[in-house]
Each structure stands twice: as C-alpha cells, then as structure tokens.
Amino acid sequence: MDIAIVTGSMGLVGTESVHFLTASGLKVIGVDNNMRREFLGDDASNESNRKVLEEECPGYVHHFKDIGSGPDMERIFSEYNQDIKLVVHAAAQPSHEWANQNPVKDFTTNANGTLNILEMTRKFCINAVFIHLSTNKVYGDLVNTLPLVEHETRWELESAHPFYERGIDESMSIDHSTHSLFGASKAAADLLAQEYGRSFGLKTVCFRGGCLAGPLHSGVKLHGFLSYLMACAMKKKKYTVIGFKGKQVRDNLHSKDLVDAFYAYYKKPKPGKVYNIGGGRFSNCSLLEAINLCEEISGNKIDWSYEKENRVGDHMWWISDCSRFQKDYPKWKYRYDIKNILEEIHKGLRQRL
Template identity: 60%
Template sequence: MNIALVTGSAGLIGSEAVAFFSEKFDLVIGIDNNMRQYFFGNEASTAWNRNRLEEQYTNYKHYQADIREVPQLEVIFKEYGTDIKCVLHTAAQPSHDWAAKEPFTDFSVNANGTLNMLEMTRLHAPDAVFIFTSTNKVYGDNPNYLPLIETETRYEIDASHPYFENGIDENHSIDHTKHSLFGASKVAADVLVQEYGRYFGMKTGIFRGGCLTGPNHSGTALHGFLSYLMKCAITGNHYTIFGYKGKQVRDNIHSYDLVNMFWNFYQNPRAGEVYNAGGGRFANCSMLEAIAICEEMTGKKMSFSYSETNRIGDHIWYVSDLSKFKSHYPNWNWTFGLNETLQQIHDGIASRL
C-alpha cells in the first residue's frame, strides 16, 4: 500500500495536499488537532475543513494527534511503517506576533514537532520522501536592507540589483538578522530537515514559502493576509495596516501550486534540498494594491486604518526567486494568478458566511 501522511491536514496547505495526494495514493493519513483555533480563536478553527475532507475523500483517515507528543506519533508510524511513502509536514504555529506571547509553545510546535516527525520517519519509514513547509521568514529582516525604492503604491527593489528580475534566491543569508521568535523556530526546523537529508541521507525537501494562500484558508488578523483582507472587504470589518505606508510587498502562491511543487519533488526527490516557494514576479502585490483589488471585487470601499508600528521582523519587500526549483523541475509552473486566487478566496468566504 502507498500512503501519504500529512500534518496540519485541515489547514490551508495540508488540506490542499490531502485533495491532491488522495488521487495519487491508496490512503492519505491526516494529523491535525486544530491548534489553529487555540492560536487565533474560534474564527480560525479548521474543524469545518476537516469535516469537508472526511466527507469528500473516502481514502482519507484523520488522527487528532499532537506532533509535540512522540507517543501519539509513534502509534501511527508503527501501524503503517514502510507503507508511508511520503510525509508532508505542513503543521506549524505561523504568526510572528503570537510567537512572542507563548515562546515555549511556538518552539515546541515548530522546532520540536518537526524533529519528532523527522525522527519518526527515519525510524519507521526511512525511504519516505519528507517534505517540509518552511517560510521566507528564515531570512529574517535581511531583505529590508536591499536597495529599495518607494513608488506610489509599493516598495520595489532597484532595477540594477541582481534580485530585480526574479526576486530573492536561496543564497540570501539567514544569519545576522532579526527573525522574530516565529522566524527563529522555523529556522531551527528548516535546518533540521536539511540535516536529516545531508547527515542521514533521507530524501528531504524544504520549501520556503512566501504568502501561502487559497480559498480554504481560515484567515485571521494575525495570519492569512489575503484571506483575512478579503473577509474584511466582504463583511465590512475594520482592517489595520501595520507600518511601511501599506506599500510592503508580498508574493502570493496558491495552495494548489505549492502542493504541485511538492508532487514534482516527490517524483524526483533530493536529499536536504532547499527551495524558495512563492508567487515570484508572477503574483505579488503591496497592501495598498491588494486593498484596491478587494474593493473592485466586492464593489465596496474597505474600512481600514494605518498604524506606524510595523510588525517585528516584517519584510518591506519580498519576492521569491523560483529559478532553482524550475530548473530542477521544468514541468512545473504557476497555475493561478493573483486575481484568480483572490476571486476564489472571495467566493469561498462568501459561501461560508
């Protein structure tokens, strides 16, 4: 039997992975204990998404396990053993601001939880491909020291800089920088996944995501930029922009396109390989530009205000360079642009309200 195991399976990327890999594998095992509700409140609960998965995919089996608890993971890995061919580790505490509230919890989920998953895989399914959803926050605020230029609606990198054409590549330093505690815990996890590939020879891939987005995101004020923004645009709830005049730039990758990257890697895996994963030059926007699109789609002016205080470790301009991944996997490309993705988010939120 061929089994794919997905952590954070009721979240944005995890649920997309369940849908995608359910067509490729005999069984998809999901591990998710809905900690997103604990992190961000009832509005962020992923219970609806878990229920959807269990209803739609007959070869999906859910476990309410905690990745911080080895005994809970061990039961699952011992039961399925080497039938597990792929581990997609998408579970995380994903917020800068929340990490500072509970550093022990943040680190235990992001770093210790990742170590637990790696070790369980090494002991019970050593030939499985291990795919890890990292983050561009491992670069800390180093991108903020690039030569940036302010325009009417966004910051942009100087056209003479090597990053102008395609964005920031994997050689950008993750050292000597302010990460936020969230960024630091993800660095620890990122390096662990690399090390299990390089030291133990496991097939591990690290994907440093930009803004991961899509219609199944339970967006909140502290996490889920486009999803939460569109929710505010539809409901009329107030939105606050934190710092940088609203001109900070994010690249946005649809959850399907990211999971398709995972699939391409699974088919021809490498050991300890690192890839940037975002919308790149194909799909990026500033806060102000995103607000304008949301207003156009909803036909309503948004209620928003501006705070001079930017989030600690936040990026002023970040666009991912995916050249390395595309050179390794030339059959992959983006499917959903920014407007298509926002329309899907709009329709998904509207259907749930």
C-alpha cells in the same frame, strides 16, 4: 497501498495536500488537533476543513493528535511503517505576533514538533520523501537591507539589483538578522530538516514559502492576510495596515500551485534541497494593491486605518526567485496569479459566510 502522512492536515496547505494526494491514488493519514483555533481564536478554527476531507477524500483517516507527542506519533507511524512513502509536514504555529505571547509553545510546536516527525520518519520509513514547509521568514529582516525605491503603491527593488528581475534566491543568508521568535523557531525546523537529510540520508526538502493563500485558509488578523482582508471587505469590518506605509510587497502562491510543486518533488526527489517557493514576479502585490483588488472583486470599500510601527522582523519587500525549483522541475507552472487567487478566496468565502 502507498501511504502519505500529512501533518497540519486541516490547515490551508494540509487540506490542499490531502485533496490532491487522495485524488492521485495515495491513502492519506492526517494529523491535526486544530491547534490553529487555540493559537488564533474561533474564527481561525479549521474544523470545517476536516469535515470536508472526511466526506470528500476516499480512505482519508484523521488523527486528532499533537505532532509533539512521541507515543501518539509512534503509534501512527508504526502502524503504516515502510508503506509510508511521503510525509508532508505542514503543521505549525504560523504567526509572528502569537509567538511573542508564548515563545515556548511556539518553539515546541515548530522546532520540537518538526524534530519529532523527522525522528519518526527516520525510525519507521527512512525511504519516504519528507516535505518540510519552511518560510521566507528564515531570512529574517536582512531582506530589508536591499535597496528599495518608493513607488506610488509599493516598495520596489532598484532595477539594477541582481534580484530585481526574478526575486530573492536562496543565496540570501539566514544569519545576522532579526527573525522574530516565529522566524527563529521556523529556522530551527528548517535546519533540522536539512540535517536529517545530510546526517541520515532522509529525502528531505525545505520549501521556503512566500505568502501561501487560497480559499481553504481560515484567515484571521494574525495569519492568512489575503483571506482576512477579503473577509473584512465582505463583512465590512475594519482593517489595520501595519507599517511601511502599506506599501510592503508579498508574492502570493495559490495552495494548488504549491501542492503541484510537492508532487513533482515526490515523483523525482532531490534529497537535501532547499527551495524558495512563492508567486514570484508572476503573482505579487503590495498591501495597498491588495486592498484595491479586494474592493474591486467584492464591490465593497474597505474601512482601513494605519499603524506606523511595523512588526518585528517583517519584510518590506519579498518576491521569491523560484528558478532553482523551476530548473529542477521544468514542468511545474503557475496556474493562479494574484487576481485569480483573490477571486477564488472571494468565491470560497461567499460559500462559507
């Protein structure tokens, strides 16, 4: 039976991947030690996702192990060997702010951890497709040099700019900018995944995500902004808007749409590719617009305050141009726009809370 290894299998992207891949007939082996709880606190714990996977996904096997452990990863990869046809690498330390508290642990998880999983793939299943979860933060704050215009609820790109219609494409340099330590560890991982494709012929791909979201996210202050914002609305908890007058724009992609993209790539891999992936012009919002939508959907007012100082390396305006991916995989289509995503998050949180 074909095997898929999913790292970070208790997280938003990992859990969605496990659901999809088991339903598609693969046997899935998950690796996740719930580091998210250690990084971001009890509310960020993904334990409930693991329980659901074990109950609902036939044949799913979970390993509560660290991706950085050579011996543990070697045991798992050597057990399945050439039967491993797909590796989805979604384990990571995901937060800008947390990385500043512990840069060594951040780098060890994001860069060294990725190196370890790449090396295991090279050693035991070199023909497997390797999907690496990268991020638009690899571009650093170079993005903030784009000419923006202030609108009532959002920053918007000047309409004459080539990125206006479809968003930012992969031609943006990842050099000459402030990344934040998180952006730096993720950029190292992104380059490693590309190099393993180039140097060793692995079928690697980097998906540079915009804002990824869905009801499976355990959103907290430091990561998972849409689900945290909706939780604040539902629990009547205070929310702090940080920087850029709350007009910073994010594009938002449902984890289900993301996993559809993974599967399309898995079925017809194009080794060494790098794709921006996000909600694009189809699904995006500013923070102020997200607040309005959460209030509308939850029926509650959000009690929010404002801190002027923005986060290091944070983007004022990000919309992904996904046309490189769409050109290679024309059957891939968006199913969820920003309103649908927030409605799904609301539904999921109602069940959880």
